[in-house]
Amino acid sequence: MATKCLILGAKGMLGTELSFIFRDYHPILWDRAELDITIENDVEEKIEKLKPQLIINSAAYTNVDGAETNQEVANKVNGEAVGYLARVAKELDAVLIHYSTDYVFDGKNKEGYKENDPTNPINAYGQSKLIGEKALRENCRRYYLIRTSWLYGKIGNNFVETIIRLGKEKNEVRVVNDQFGKPTYAVDLAQRTRELVEERKEYNIYHITNEGVTSWYGFAKEIYKQIGLTTKVIPVGTSEFPRPAQRPNYSSLINTKLTPSRHWKEALAEYFAKR
Numbered sequence: 436m437a438t439k440c441l442i443l444g445a446k447g448m449l450g451t452e453l454s455f456i457f458r459d460y461h462p463i464l465w466d467r468a469e470l471d472i473t474i475e476n477d478v479e480e481k482i483e484k485l486k487p488q489l490i491i492n493s494a495a496y497t498n499v500d501g502a503e504t505n506q507e508v509a510n511k512v513n514g515e516a517v518g519y520l521a522r523v524a525k526e527l528d529a530v531l532i533h534y535s536t537d538y539v540f541d542g543k544n545k546e547g548y549k550e551n552d553p554t555n556p557i558n559a560y561g562q563s564k565l566i567g568e569k570a571l572r573e574n575c576r577r578y579y580l581i582r583t584s585w586l587y588g589k590i591g592n593n594f595v596e597t598i599i600r601l602g603k604e605k606n607e608v609r610v611v612n613d614q615f616g617k618p619t620y621a622v623d624l625a626q627r628t629r630e631l632v633e634e635r636k637e638y639n640i641y642h643i644t645n646e647g648v649t650s651w652y653g654f655a656k657e658i659y660k661q662i663g664l665t666t667k668v669i670p671v672g673t674s675e676f677p678r679p680a681q682r683p684n685y686s687s688l689i690n691t692k693l694t695p696s697r698h699w700k701e702a703l704a705e706y707f708a709k710r
């Protein structure tokens with residue numbers, strides 16, 4: 436019998452790809468209109484009525500700068516609501532997949548971060564996601580906590596589309612070269628999520644990204660190279676772009692548990708081929 440699967444945040448960037456990758460599960464696709472995950476009663480009632488065996492939560496408050504002034508909302512969506520989901524999952528004995536971020540780390544370690552390294556978020560978004568991680572781990576046992584980074588996909592705002600737009604508008608763009616991470620294609624993350632479930636990996640924390648570390652500057656250069664844009668990219672320091680939320684400098688996630696995903700440049704080429 437097929438696993439009954441519920442995807443939350445199904446209209447988001449990752450949720451859209453999950454909906455496609457899991458399509459043969461005939462998943463139930465809910466976004467905010469169907470269930471606001473911050474309303475505890477609704478979470479309990481609606482999910483208990485549905486009785487899914489697999490719940491994939493890609494719903495989140497993802498505005499990193501916005502979280503600085505909307506910390507309460509971010510904590511509710513990314514933090515407390517994850518506890519509601521975890522308790523329902525436990526009640527139903529369902530598997531709960533939840534996503535977190537490289538921004539739970541402070542980014543001071545140039546080597547990057549392994550799954551069990553100590554967390555220490557330096558912005559409100561990272562703090563809210565860490566509250567969610569704890570709520571997940573304390574309230575259910577059958578969970579996959581997947582940290583990822585620098586996500587891009589065909590839906591929503593992302594760096595790839597922003598930098599292309601800027602490249603078409605201007606002759607040169609200035610991009611920070613002192614923040615390093617692993618760009619990740621949402622399709623690959625969705626596919627690896629499916630493998631995790633189907634291979635019945637141990638319930639635990641996983642780091643899933645494309646491989647290879649770069650800076651936003653390196654990422655921008657590669658984007659222009661792959662699509663043939665001749666816009667000049669000028670490397671600059673973070674201090675040239677003051678933003679409400681501080682970002683970690685070195686936030687590459689080290690995966691010690693799973694076979695590595697393909698290199699980010701290869702994934703980017705596929706994104707452009709399908710765009």
Ligand SMILES: NC(=O)c1ccc[n+]([C@@H]2O[C@H](COP(=O)([O-])OP(=O)(O)OC[C@H]3O[C@@H](n4cnc5c(N)ncnc54)[C@H](OP(=O)(O)O)[C@@H]3O)[C@@H](O)[C@H]2O)c1
Binds near residue numbers: 443449564
């Ligand atoms: N994007 C990245 O670079 C990145 C990096 C690392 C980790 N992550 C994590 O990856 C996951 C997926 O991110 P994403 O970029 O795909 O997010 P996204 O595109 O912003 O999608 C999030 C979805 O959640 C919905 N949502 C927000 N609040 C909700 C609520 N209270 N109840 C129900 N649904 C709600 C949003 O609906 P509305 O549009 O109506 O708000 C949206 O459809 C998140 O856990 C995120 O923290 C993302």
